[in-house]
Amino acid sequence: MSEGTVRPDGRRSPSERLAEDVADVVREEVRAVRAQVSEAARPAGVGIALLAAAGGCLVLGAGAASTTVLRVLETMLPRRLAAAGLTVGYLVTAVLLGRVGLAQLRAAGGPSARLADDVRDMVTETAGRVLPAGADAARDELDR
Secondary structure, eight states: OOOOOBOTTSOBOHHHHHHHHHHHHHHHHHHHHHHHHHHHHHHHHHHHHHHHHHHHHHHHHHHHHHHHHHHHHHHHSOHHHHHHHHHHHHHHHHHHHHHHHHHHHHHHOHHHHHHHHHHHHHHHHHHHHHHHHHHHHHHHHHHO
16 A cells, blocks of 8 residues: 555545555456466467467378378389479469469458568569579489
8 A cells, every 4th residue: 555645633535545445456456367367378378389289290291191192103103203293283282372362362452462462572583583493403303
């Protein structure tokens, strides 16, 4: 409690008592809210950790599935051709999904449309640098 001015009769003024009462109520409410947030955050933290672990398992599962598909393709095609075919399949799928996603962002308008344009520009610039290098590497590999 705060020390206020005390009247000559030893009592505090009504405004000082009101201020102290309000401060006490606010302190109690802040403590209660802290306890509630703390209590709610614990299970959320566990949930977030579980979702992150699930995401990691998803990545590992996708890798295992990709390896399985590659092994199946290798039974029908030469190893290099199987790997190249799987890579091209992934890249084509990524391009198609990316185009659909960018179209959705543009359709949303506003900041989403600007984001779509920025992403398109970055991808175009990166592809302009990566594709020639990839084509050269593929030609070198085929010439061996």
